Amino acid sequence: MSTTNIDDIIEDFAEQNRHTVKRFKSSDKAISSNVNIYDELVKAMLNERMAPDLLPYQHKLINEVLTKLSNQQQYLSDSHEYGDTNASSGIVDGDFKLQLMIIETEIERLSYMLRLYLRSRLSKIDKYTIHYISETSKPEEGSQEDTSLVSKQEMEYMHQHFKILTQLYNNSFLKKMPHFLTYLDDTSGGQSMISKPPVNNHVFVKSVSKKPFVISLDEDEDLELTENGIYVVKYKFIKPYVELGDVVLI
Amino acid sequence: MFGALGNKLTLEAKRLTKLSELPQYQSDLVRDIVKETNDLNEDAEFLTEQQRQQELNPSNEEELKVNQCQLFVTHLHMRRNKRCLLAYERTRANKIDEFCWLNIDPIVDTDSAPDKLANNTDSTPPVSEVPVDGSVTRLGLNNLSHAEEEYLKSYQRILVNYKSHFADLDLSGSLEPPSNIFIDVRVLKDGNEVQTEYGVFNLIKDSQFYVRKSDVERLIQQGYLEEI
Structure with a gap:
């Protein structure tokens, strides 16, 4: 709920800004294109949080987010300077400050998600290192x-x-x-010392593929997934579809 | 009895997952278990030798079976001891890892004594206010074994190295979703002057400020401030 509200406000500001402060045109673009990456990041983060196994690292997405993030931070500090120097002359008004604050909130939110994404990966790596x-x-x-x-x-x-x-x-x-x-990866003695991710755990998935598709489960059982349907499946059966992006974990 | 020591150690490991502080390293227990394992190994070697002799002249089948069984149990015990030790050390290592992410300096011997005293006289010590949910909040260096100290240092190095790839990101920041960029905080401990982008404030106990969250995140983790 609040997400969309903030996005709306940002859109509004971007619209207004186009007429008032022309100087920062480039940032408007950055904000509006953010929405897309933002969704992608939410998806990647949620998938990673919910999957018992490590998913392939989202090289492109993370790099892009990192670049955008540092751009925004740069813009923010520039604007602060600009605001400070022009505060007395009356060029900047209250809206300008509010606008900066919204951008800052946005940055905080993005870094939070990135943090969550990277940290949950690390925790999985720590757990099943070998x-x-x-x-x-x-x-x-x-x-x-x-x-x-x-x-x-x-x-x-x-x-x-x-x-x-x-x-x-x-x-x-x-x-x-x-x-x-003295071995750490001893598999003799009836017990393997290497702990593996619990791919047999059940996960909640939501299908986002436009076309319904069928996955095969144990013992010749099939399951048809339709768009926006929510299912509980063992992770190992759904894994390839998560990587393809046909389903998202929730 | 064989295995009793290992059991003690696993219980200790289980107990420390719930603590907010890492307790003293059980060096005696660990040493005893290692000794027991080595004793068992000698037993096993002796039994194997005996078995070989019995196989040469299979006069008493009963005895051979007894021997085999004993050998098997001895081996099981050795492996179990090893697993107990590993589990214990791994649990401690995990706690140390967790602590490293907090960005706080570990407590050195000299610090811990007055700190504890202060906590006793004070009715609201910051440590006890933290709900006991098994997350580490402080770490006494004198509770670590030598090897663990080494581990702590190396892990901190690894973390710095990893974090350096994400300069714009405070990776060890709070994992709670942020709601506001400005928050109200109350000072819990006296401290020095703090400088932020928006000005300067002094850490005086029980005073309150309205500050930017990212500026004071570390102070909250270190127990100087409390969000209200």
């Missing part, structure tokens, strides 16, 4: 930068974190243990 390390080392080698499962920074984080964790274990007790017990 699994993702083996996952990313196998087939990803030759694939392209923008389709990989984790970003370069996350990769770095993951490996380094694993390294210091191993060091901690070793220094604390593992080095004093019998040698055959």
Whole structure:
């Protein structure tokens, strides 16, 4: 609810602004195109929050959001300066200040979502480190930068974190243990030590594809998903469709 | 009894997930478990040796079975001990990680004593006001083992490194959705002068300010301010 209201207000301001402060024309464009990325970001963030497994990193989207964000911040500080210097001459009025505040709120909101997106990825990486390390080392080698499962920074984080964790274990007790017990990825003894994401968990999904489509479940069971329908499915069955964008997790 | 120590340690691990502060490292318990595991390993080696001899002259089948069973249980115990140790250390490491994200400096030995005293005399200590939901709010360096201190430092380095890729973003900021850019805050602890884009204010206990949230986020995390 409040989202649309704020967007409306921003639209209004953008409209008014076109006539009054011509100087900042470029920013109007930035605001109106923000709506689209904004939706994309909300979708990516929600998917990531709800999925038990790591989704491919949204390289393009995140880069774009980051650029836009720093542009807006630049614009904001410029405007503050502009407002300060022209406050006495009467060029700027109360609306100008309010407008800046709305932009600032918007920036706060965007960075919050980005934060949530990146942090939930990191928490998943922390939880299933060994699994993702083996996952990313196998087939990803030759694939392209923008389709990989984790970003370069996350990769770095993951490996380094694993390294210091191993060091901690070793220094604390593992080095004093019998040698055959010192492995961290031991799968013998009836129990695998590598914890995997619970892909069998159920998730709520909403279909956003225009055309109805059918997914296959266990034991020859099928499920037809129609637009705007809401379903509860095991994550492993729906995973490819989440990545394609046919469904969103809610 | 074998395994009892490991059980103690897992209970400790379970207890500390609910604490807002990391308790003392159980070095004695860990050492005992490692010792027990090594003892068990010697047992296992002895049993294996015995088994080999029994297989050479299979006179008593009953004894062979007993031996096998004992060997099996010994191995199970060793693995269980290892898992307990790992679980304990991992839980502690997670707490340390969580703390690193908070942006607060850990408490060094000298600080903690007067701090505790102040809390006792004060009826509203900031720490106890935080609801006990299992999230870390403070960390005493003297509660960490040596290896853990090292880990803390390296993890902080990794975080700084990761965050540096997102300069415009305060990644360790609050994970609550923001509602206002300006908020009312009350000062909980005396402190220094704070400078913001909109002016300067002094941290005097019980005073209230209307400030920009992003300016004071860290002070809230450090327990100087409280949002009202």
